[in-house]
Amino acid sequence: MSTATMTATAERQVVAFRLGEETYAIDISYIHEIIRMRAITFVPRAPHYMRGVINLRGRIVPVMDLSARLGLPTHEETPQSRIIVVEIGNESIGMIVDAVSEVLRLPEEQIEPPTQMAGSESANYISGLGKVNDRLVLLLDVEKVVENTGQ
Amino acid sequence: MDTSEYIALFLEEAGEQIDVLERDILQLEQSPSPEILNEIFRAAHTLKGSSRAMGFTAMGELTHAMEDVFDALRKGEIDVSTEMVNRLFGALDTLKTMRDQIAEGGTSDIACDELVQSLRRILSGAAAESLSASTPAVPSAPTSTTIHLQEHERESALTAIDSGLGVYQFTVHLAEDTLMKSVRALMVLQAIDANGGAVLASHPDEEALDDEQFGDSFELLVATDKPEESLRAALLQISEVRDVTVKPWQDGSSRQVVATSSASAQSAPSAGEEVREPEPQSPPSSAGDGEKSATSRTPAMSQMVRVDVQRLDTLLNLVGELVIDRTRVAQLGREFEARFQHDDMVDSLLETAAHIGRITDELQEHIMKARMLPIEQVFNRFPRMVRDLAQKFGKEVRLVMEGQETELDRSVIEMISDPLIHMLRNSVDHGIEPPEEREALGKPRQGTIRLSAQHEENYILIEIEDDGKGMDPAHLREVAVRKGILARDAAERLSDREAFSLIFAPGFSTAKQVTEVSGRGVGMDIVRSNIQRVGGIVEVDSTPGKGTRFSIRLPLTLAIIRALLVRVASEVYAIPLSSVLETLKIQPDAVQFVGGHPVIVLRGRTLPLVNLQTHFYGGFFGASSCRSEEPMFVVVVGLGERQLGLVVNHLIGEQEIVIKSLSRHLGQIGGVSGATILGDGRIALILEVADIFNNLSACAA
Numbered sequence: 001m002s003t004a005t006m007t008a009t010a011e012r013q014v015v016a017f018r019l020g021e022e023t024y025a026i027d028i029s030y031i032h033e034i035i036r037m038r039a040i041t042f043v044p045r046a047p048h049y050m051r052g053v054i055n056l057r058g059r060i061v062p063v064m065d066l067s068a069r070l071g072l073p074t075h076e077e078t079p080q081s082r083i084i085v086v087e088i089g090n091e092s093i094g095m096i097v098d099a100v101s102e103v104l105r106l107p108e109e110q111i112e113p114p115t116q117m118a119g120s121e122s123a124n125y126i127s128g129l130g131k132v133n134d135r136l137v138l139l140l141d142v143e144k145v146v147e148n149t150g151q
Numbered sequence: 152m153d154t155s156e157y158i159a160l161f162l163e164e165a166g167e168q169i170d171v172l173e174r175d176i177l178q179l180e181q182s183p184s185p186e187i188l189n190e191i192f193r194a195a196h197t198l199k200g201s202s203r204a205m206g207f208t209a210m211g212e213l214t215h216a217m218e219d220v221f222d223a224l225r226k227g228e229i230d231v232s233t234e235m236v237n238r239l240f241g242a243l244d245t246l247k248t249m250r251d252q253i254a255e256g257g258t259s260d261i262a263c264d265e266l267v268q269s270l271r272r273i274l275s276g277a278a279a280e281s282l283s284a285s286t287p288a289v290p291s292a293p294t295s296t297t298i299h300l301q302e303h304e305r306e307s308a309l310t311a312i313d314s315g316l317g318v319y320q321f322t323v324h325l326a327e328d329t330l331m332k333s334v335r336a337l338m339v340l341q342a343i344d345a346n347g348g349a350v351l352a353s354h355p356d357e358e359a360l361d362d363e364q365f366g367d368s369f370e371l372l373v374a375t376d377k378p379e380e381s382l383r384a385a386l387l388q389i390s391e392v393r394d395v396t397v398k399p400w401q402d403g404s405s406r407q408v409v410a411t412s413s414a415s416a417q418s419a420p421s422a423g424e425e426v427r428e429p430e431p432q433s434p435p436s437s438a439g440d441g442e443k444s445a446t447s448r449t450p451a452m453s454q455m456v457r458v459d460v461q462r463l464d465t466l467l468n469l470v471g472e473l474v475i476d477r478t479r480v481a482q483l484g485r486e487f488e489a490r491f492q493h494d495d496m497v498d499s500l501l502e503t504a505a506h507i508g509r510i511t512d513e514l515q516e517h518i519m520k521a522r523m524l525p526i527e528q529v530f531n532r533f534p535r536m537v538r539d540l541a542q543k544f545g546k547e548v549r550l551v552m553e554g555q556e557t558e559l560d561r562s563v564i565e566m567i568s569d570p571l572i573h574m575l576r577n578s579v580d581h582g583i584e585p586p587e588e589r590e591a592l593g594k595p596r597q598g599t600i601r602l603s604a605q606h607e608e609n610y611i612l613i614e615i616e617d618d619g620k621g622m623d624p625a626h627l628r629e630v631a632v633r634k635g636i637l638a639r640d641a642a643e644r645l646s647d648r649e650a651f652s653l654i655f656a657p658g659f660s661t662a663k664q665v666t667e668v669s670g671r672g673v674g675m676d677i678v679r680s681n682i683q684r685v686g687g688i689v690e691v692d693s694t695p696g697k698g699t700r701f702s703i704r705l706p707l708t709l710a711i712i713r714a715l716l717v718r719v720a721s722e723v724y725a726i727p728l729s730s731v732l733e734t735l736k737i738q739p740d741a742v743q744f745v746g747g748h749p750v751i752v753l754r755g756r757t758l759p760l761v762n763l764q765t766h767f768y769g770g771f772f773g774a775s776s777c778r779s780e781e782p783m784f785v786v787v788v789g790l791g792e793r794q795l796g797l798v799v800n801h802l803i804g805e806q807e808i809v810i811k812s813l814s815r816h817l818g819q820i821g822g823v824s825g826a827t828i829l830g831d832g833r834i835a836l837i838l839e840v841a842d843i844f845n846n847l848s849a850c851a852a
Contacts, residue, residue, distance in 0.1 A: 001566075005773070039833065041826075041834040043820060043836065044768060044823070045744035045819055045820050045821055047817070050816065050817055051814065052816070053833070055832050055833070055834050060811050060826050061814070062813070062817050091815075093816055115354055
């Protein structure tokens with residue numbers, strides 16, 4: 001049995017980041033880039049969790065406050081705040097997070113279904129729970145987060 | 152043989168032929184002439200040939216029947232009648248349906264026996280033998296070029312040799328079972344062009360190649376500075392090209408080309424005409440026509456390229472990016488200048504920035520032009536439509552069109568078609584009186600609708616004017632009150648022009664009886680909102696008893712516009728200049744409040760105000776907001792007859808902006824139509840003026 005191929009296929013690469021005290025992660029294949037905070041043009045009458053739009057090298061990209069979207073308490077911006085730009089379909093969308101920590105490799109067998117979190121609002125957007133060195137990492141279902149925005 | 156790869160081309164060509172038929176049949180009814188008859192016959196013939204080649208037999212059958220009618224007309228065996236034109240139009244409509252079915256992946260199989268029979272009956276009076284003689288098989292004998300062209304071609308060949316180019320005679324052999332040989336011929340011509348060759352002459356000529364008037368091979372005289380073998384190799388890449396032989400062109404071989412063509416020119420007196428029309432009585436003028444069309448068409452063939460619309464859209468987007476960067480570079484240049492004064496590097500940066508600016512402007516202009524289409528594309532279908540409508544309503548109407556060549560962006564063209572159709576229907580149905588009524592009024596029986604297009608500054612002005620019964624402003628006010636669109640006192644206050652604009656109000660219809668075509672009063676409302684959606688303006692003016700005129704102003708393009716930049720709170724907003732009437736600087740005490748709504752009086756007219764900051768960001772704009780000593784800036788915007796003042800924090804200036812759409816994730820943002828990127832990299836939202844007007848009416852109601 002080839003252990004090398006086993007680990008290669010049974011591992012997920014994710015980017016971990018913080019929202020408040022919690023650690024979340026997004027599958028690396030969605031991530032277009034991670035940028036520092038920059039001036040965001042406010043768009044009036046947009047959904048409350050949409051902070052506005054930024055100019056990303058000539059493209060106008062909407063930016064959401066991920067904490068607000070997940071129904072978590074929102075925080076002041078800090079020098080560690082970042083915008084994670086994800087790409088879904090042909091569209092880019094930015095998500096403000098409190099800090100980006102690292103790229104993690106999560107073995108598939110350590111990812112549990114999100115059942116134990118049922119009840120909280122953010123649970124709708126979690127696709128799984130991972131454990132890294134006894135730290136809990138919440139895997140974000142990016143498609144669900146972006147789905148139905150603007151309606 | 153798989154024909155699927157030809158379908159798109161076939162559909163496009165069929166569409167063109169159908170357009171020609173539509174236009175010419177109408178002309179036929181009004182003023183038949185030999186030129187029209189020849190053109191119409193040719194279109195039907197081509198369509199017949201290509202539809203049969205593609206295996207669409209029903210389509211081939213129907214065009215065949217039409218072709219026979221045209222042929223009989225051409226020979227003077229029958230005369231044009233209204234009934235005949237109606238049947239021809241009926242056949243044409245079926246052709247369109249067939250074409251659409253094929254486009255959707257179906258076949259042309261629509262039962263058309265009855266139509267074919269009805270067309271045949273037109274011919275029953277005509278001589279039987281002329282029928283059979285009129286439809287020979289597609290001839291294999293190539294037509295010849297005219298002697299005049301040969302001399303011209305020979306001169307260019309000699310000039311090419313003088314200037315050091317190689318001149319070769321290419322003989323291209325196509326595979327025997329090649330479908331749509333003209334396509335392959337066209338590809339050969341394009342391949343030569345793309346590989347550094349220039350086609351000086353062809354035998355048969357390019358028109359004949361286009362019409363498939365040749366056997367399995369044709370000859371080309373080509374000038375090039377490249378090795379002839381590379382050209383030959385390029386041609387052999389084209390599928391269904393079986394072989395290509397090349398020999399250098401010399402005096403001897405040139406004589407041979409000239410000799411063949413002059414020989415066949417003698418045998419066929421009507422040189423430029425199709426050989427398949429043995430018309431002994433053909434007057435010399437028709438040969439002249441053929442020659443004219445051959446010379447005018449040859450350059451069109453070799454210099455035009457069909458381009459996918461998406462490619463043009465992509466190009467325009469890229470230029471949009473460049474326009475933004477240009478503005479950005481220019482701004483950086485100014486900032487460097489301010490910081491480092493006259494440094495050599497700064498100077499050369501400024502110089503380069505200025506040059507990039509000029510090039511970008513030019514690039515933008517050319518790409519915009521490439522996207523332009525003549526409005527003819529929309530206008531073309533109207534004569535037929537107006538004719539049919541007039542017949543249906545028992546009216547007599549003459550449609551006069553002007554400025555069909557006026558060009559505008561294809562995106563605008565696409566959108567303007569439906570509103571125009573609706574307005575023309577209205578003019579025929581409600582504008583023009585029945586002939587008897589017109590006579591009683593001392594007007595000519597035949598009403599006139601004038602449809603015109605022209606450039607006006609940065610706009611296209613389209614006018615639809617009829618000499619019908621016009622509109623009565625008092626009646627319009629009455630209807631508006633009765634339908635609850637306006638209160639009586641508000642209606643009384645409207646000027647006559649404002650009263651005319653009532654027809655654009657939702658739910659307003661003055662037609663005494665609802666007709667099948669003009670429908671209910673939803674029409675003009677939608678017409679106006681469609682026009683406004685692309686940044687256009689529609690106005691109406693009328694004189695009772697004399698007629699009505701609609702004026703539509705449209706932007707030349709939807710992608711790049713001029714806008715006035717203003718500051719609202721800490722953001723920059725762009726107001727399309729097409730809506731801006733003027734800007735004012737007023738003292739806060741000039742603002743009055745009518746029923747809680749802020750207004751100012753401008754030249755004796757009450758102008759409602761909308762404070763953009765409170766509009767977008769909330770808060771209250773009341774009397775207390777106007778206590779400061781600071782002057783206020785007001786941008787007066789207009790939408791048709793209505794005007795309002797937008798209160799902004801600052802005026803920044805005018806600028807060309809590239810319209811970008813906002814992500815759907817932001818939802819429908821009322822009052823904002825899109826965004827643009829400014830020279831400093833910041834984003835400005837683009838104001839949707841029509842939305843703000845609607846919002847204001849909603850508040851006032």
